[in-house]
Amino acid sequence: MGRSPCCDKVGLKKGPWTPEEDQKLLAYIEEHGHGSWRALPAKAGLQRCGKSCRLRWTNYLRPDIKRGKFTLQEEQTIIQLHALLGNRWSAIATHLSKRTDNEIKNYWNTHLKKRLTKMGIDPVSHKPKNDTLFCRDGQSKSVANLSHMAQWESARLEAEARLVKQSRLRCSSPTEKMVRSVGESSSASNYKLTTHVSEAPDRCLDILKAWNRVCGNKDGNGNGDSESPTSTISTTGLTECSTNFFELVAGNSSGSCDNENIGEECEEEWKGKDGNQKANSIPDFKGISVPSGNFVESFTDLLLSSSGTSSHQNLQADGDSNVALGSSSVNNSCYDDNNKNYWNNILDLVNSSLPDPPLF
DNA sequence: AAGTGACTCAACCGCGTAACC
DNA sequence: AGGTTACGCGGTTGAGTCACT
Numbered sequence: 001m002g003r004s005p006c007c008d009k010v011g012l013k014k015g016p017w018t019p020e021e022d023q024k025l026l027a028y029i030e031e032h033g034h035g036s037w038r039a040l041p042a043k044a045g046l047q048r049c050g051k052s053c054r055l056r057w058t059n060y061l062r063p064d065i066k067r068g069k070f071t072l073q074e075e076q077t078i079i080q081l082h083a084l085l086g087n088r089w090s091a092i093a094t095h096l097s098k099r100t101d102n103e104i105k106n107y108w109n110t111h112l113k114k115r116l117t118k119m120g121i122d123p124v125s126h127k128p129k130n131d132t133l134f135c136r137d138g139q140s141k142s143v144a145n146l147s148h149m150a151q152w153e154s155a156r157l158e159a160e161a162r163l164v165k166q167s168r169l170r171c172s173s174p175t176e177k178m179v180r181s182v183g184e185s186s187s188a189s190n191y192k193l194t195t196h197v198s199e200a201p202d203r204c205l206d207i208l209k210a211w212n213r214v215c216g217n218k219d220g221n222g223n224g225d226s227e228s229p230t231s232t233i234s235t236t237g238l239t240e241c242s243t244n245f246f247e248l249v250a251g252n253s254s255g256s257c258d259n260e261n262i263g264e265e266c267e268e269e270w271k272g273k274d275g276n277q278k279a280n281s282i283p284d285f286k287g288i289s290v291p292s293g294n295f296v297e298s299f300t301d302l303l304l305s306s307s308g309t310s311s312h313q314n315l316q317a318d319g320d321s322n323v324a325l326g327s328s329s330v331n332n333s334c335y336d337d338n339n340k341n342y343w344n345n346i347l348d349l350v351n352s353s354l355p356d357p358p359l360f
Numbered sequence: 361a362a363g364t365g366a367c368t369c370a371a372c373c374g375c376g377t378a379a380c381c
Numbered sequence: 382a383g384g385t386t387a388c389g390c391g392g393t394t395g396a397g398t399c400a401c402t
Contacts, residue, residue, distance in 0.1 A: 090391085
C-alpha cells in the first residue's frame with residue numbers, strides 16, 4: 001500500500017507540456033521504450049514526474065492514438081459499453097481502439113452524458129428517468145436479468161482488457177516491436193500476443209452462447225443450475241430472460257445511413273433538425289414501444305431512424321442469425337427483439353472492435 | 361471591441377492494488 | 382507475512398477557447 005511520492009518532489013515541472021518536452025519524451029521512448037516510468041524523466045532529461053510522463057505518453061504522444069471528432073458508431077459504442085461497464089473507461093477504451101480512456105471519459109462527460117440527460121435518460125442507469133412509464137408487467141424481471149448479465153459480461157470484459165494490457169506491456173520494448181514488425185512470431189510471447197487478439201472474439205461468443213444454451217435448455221422447468229458465479233437472481237428469472245436470448249433477429253436495418261454522410265447527418269439526428277426539438281421530444285419518444293431494459297439501443301436507434309436510418313447496420317450480426325420471432329405479442333416481441341439486438345450488438349461490438357495488435 | 365459565461369480537454373490528484381523486497 | 386514502491390485508474394480541476402451579448 002501507500003501512495004507514490006513521485007510528484008511530491010520539489011523542482012518538478014507541472015502543467016502543460018512544451019513541444020521540447022514532448023520531443024524529449026518521444027525520442028526517449030522511441031529509442032528505449034518507457035521501461036520504468038519513475039526512472040524515465042531523469043534518463044530522458046525531463047523535469048517531470050514519471051506519472052506525468054506516462055500520462056502525456058498514453059493520452060497524447062502515443063502514435064496509435066486517433067484524435068478528432070468521434071464518429072457516430074464510436075458514440076454508440078461508448079453508450080452501449082457504458083451501459084454495460086459503467087465508468088470503467090479503460091475497459092471501454094479497450095474496445096475503441098485508438099481512443100484513450102481519458103478522451104472517452106471527457107467525451108462522455110461533456111457530450112454524451114448531457115445528451116442522455118437532455119432526453120430524459122439517466123446517464124448512470126441508462127434508463128428513462130421516469131422508468132415507470134416504460135415498465136410493463138414482467139419487464140422488471142428482464143431488466144434485472146439484463147443487469148445481471150451485464151455484471152457477468154462486465155467481469156469478462158475487464159479480464160480481457162487486462163490481458164490486452166499485459167500484451168501491450170510485454171511488447172513495450174523497441175526490440176520486440178522489431179520482431180513483430182518482421183512478422184515472424186518467433187517467440188512464444190509474440191505468438192501468444194497475436195493469437196490472443198484473434199481468438200478473443202470466439203472465446204467471447206463461446207461464453208455467451210454457452211450461457212444461452214444453459215439457460216435456454218432449462219426450458220422453464222427450473223432444471224439445471226445456470227447461475228453465474230456472481231448471480232443472485234433466481235433461476236426462474238434467468239429462464240424467462242434468456243430463452244433464445246442470443247438468437248439473432250433478422251435486421252430491422254431496413255433504412256440506411258449513407259456512409260459518406262453518416263457523420264454529419266447522424267449528428268443532425270442526434271441534435272434534432274431544429275436544434276433541441278428532438279432532444280426534448282420525450283412524448284414522441286415514449287410514443288414508440290421502448291423497453292426500459294434495452295433503452296440504450298432503442299434510443300440510439302431512435303436517433304438514427306427518423307430518416308429511415310438504422311444504427312444497426314454496422315453492428316448487426318451476420319448471416320447465421322436465427323430468426324426467433326412471431327411467437328409473442330406485438331409488445332413482447334418488440335421488447336424481445338430489442339433485447340436481442342442490444343446484446344447482439346454488444347457481442348458484435350466486442351468481436352469487431354478488439355484492439356489492433358499493440359504497437360508498443 | 362470588450363465582457364462574460366459556457367464549454368472543452370489536457371493534466372493533476374488521490375486511491376486501490378499488483379509487484380517486489 | 383507484512384511493508385514498501387510503482388503503476389494504472391477514475392474523478393476533478395483549471396487554463397484556453399468559443400459563443401453570445
